[in-house]
Amino acid sequence: MFARDPLSNPEFLIRRIYAYAAYRLGDGPDAEDATSDAFERALRYRDSYDSDKGEPVAWLIGIARRCVDQILADRVPVGEPPEVEAPVHIEEETVNRLELSRALRSLSAQDRELVALRYGADLSARQIAELLGARTNTIEVALHRVLERLRRRLAREQSSSQEGPSPEGVRIEPSPPV
Amino acid sequence: MRRFRRRYESSDIEEELRQARPEPRSEFLVSLAERVRAQQRGARPGLRIALAGALTVALLAALAPVGALGSAGSAVGAMVNAATHVAATHTRPVASHTPAANQYNKKKKCPKGTKKKGTKCVKAKRATKGARVRRHGPHFTG
Numbered sequence: 603m604f605a606r607d608p609l610s611n612p613e614f615l616i617r618r619i620y621a622y623a624a625y626r627l628g629d630g631p632d633a634e635d636a637t638s639d640a641f642e643r644a645l646r647y648r649d650s651y652d653s654d655k656g657e658p659v660a661w662l663i664g665i666a667r668r669c670v671d672q673i674l675a676d677r678v679p680v681g682e683p684p685e686v687e688a689p690v691h692i693e694e695e696t697v698n699r700l701e702l703s704r705a706l707r708s709l710s711a712q713d714r715e716l717v718a719l720r721y722g723a724d725l726s727a728r729q730i731a732e733l734l735g736a737r738t739n740t741i742e743v744a745l746h747r748v749l750e751r752l753r754r755r756l757a758r759e760q761s762s763s764q765e766g767p768s769p770e771g772v773r774i775e776p777s778p779p780v
Numbered sequence: 781m782r783r784f785r786r787r788y789e790s791s792d793i794e795e796e797l798r799q800a801r802p803e804p805r806s807e808f809l810v811s812l813a814e815r816v817r818a819q820q821r822g823a824r825p826g827l828r829i830a831l832a833g834a835l836t837v838a839l840l841a842a843l844a845p846v847g848a849l850g851s852a853g854s855a856v857g858a859m860v861n862a863a864t865h866v867a868a869t870h871t872r873p874v875a876s877h878t879p880a881a882n883q884y885n886k887k888k889k890c891p892k893g894t895k896k897k898g899t900k901c902v903k904a905k906r907a908t909k910g911a912r913v914r915r916h917g918p919h920f921t922g
Contacts, residue, residue, distance in 0.1 A: 609820060612813040616804060624802035634808050641812060645819050699800045721797040753793055 608651040608658035609644060616641070618659050618723045619666045625706065625718035626670050636673055640666035656732065663723045664733060667715075674711075705755045713748045720745055 609615065619640050624633040643665050651661050706714060719730045727745065731738040804812075843849070890901035 607820070609816055612816040613809060616809055616812050620804040620809075621801045629802040633802065634804065637804065637808075638812060641816055645816065698796070702796060702800050717797065721794070722801060724798075724801075749793055756793070 608648060608653075608661055609641075610658075612641075615659060615662055619662055621722035621724075622663060622666055622718045623670055623722075625722035626711075626714055627673060628707070629703075632673055636666060636669045639669040639672075643669070656729065659723060660725060660729050660733060663719065663725065666723075667733075701756060701759060705752055705759065708755055709748065709751065713751065716741070716745055716748050717752075 616637060620633055620637045623636040623640075624630075627633050627636060640662060644662055647665075651658065655661070706717060709717070716730070719725050719733070720727070725733070727741045728738045730736075731741045734741070840849070890896045893904060894901040895904045
């Protein structure tokens with residue numbers, strides 16, 4: 603009768619689910635849609651949550667994965683988004699984030715999923731392994747490789763920007779279209 | 781930009797990924813949290829049952845010292861009794877201890893010195909006169 607309510611702390615869970623969705627879909631309306639869908643389903647199937655099997659965030663991420671997959675499947679493939687020029691005085695931190703965001707977008711879907719689960723939803727390697735039905739060691743190795751790829755890509759971007767920096771400023775790519 | 785490169789080269793990219801974790805818009809966060817809470821309030825029968833149970837226990841605990849339980853028990857007993865009287869089907873009463881029954885329903889006794897055998901009273905046989913009773917073991921010597 604007094605089963606633990608998985609949605610007792612919605613703010614914390616919304617932040618985690620949104621971060622996961624945004625790492626996979628890009629920051630913006632798609633991530634919000636995926637988060638809303640995940641919570642709608644979670645409310646509908648709240649009774650199916652079993653606290654013995656894991657924490658509420660892991661259970662919700664299991665639901666959110668399907669919502670994100672659905673949005674990705676529904677996306678109409680379009681050409682490369684047009685680049686928007688940013689002003690020269692853009693803050694350094696913002697530039698770093700944009701570089702990172704661009705590097706993340708260049709990763710494969712599987713690599714992005716791993717990054718989203720580890721750094722967006724803040725799940726441990728063990729929780730990710732349980733979710734994906736893999737061994738913890740396999741996930742740790744895969745994460746290490748993803749980070750290496752990301753490092754290389756960022757280093758390449760840096761070297762290319764060093765060679766020919768734009769005199770007007772930094773080019774910003776908007777989030778992928780819906 | 782130069783500072784970022786230096787920092788990026790030396791520090792861990794994991795920290796960068798954690799710091800750059802996307803945050804939802806505050807309006808979106810507040811509205812979704814409110815919606816979740818509203819649905820939670822609307823669909824929690826377990827909580828309502830628990831509340832009703834807790835109130836019942838509290839009420840019983842408060843009334844127990846003044847004999848409410850005994851009073852309630854006797855009230856229930858009286859109610860059951862009344863219900864039994866109303867619902868029970870009665871058979872025709874038969875008077876068993878009446879003067880007539882006493883007079884006509886007497887059992888016949890055999891006269892003294894006779895024994896009942898079937899429906900008749902016959903004279904009882906006596907033991908043969910002078911017959912010795914055989915004893916087992918030694919006589920009593922005191």
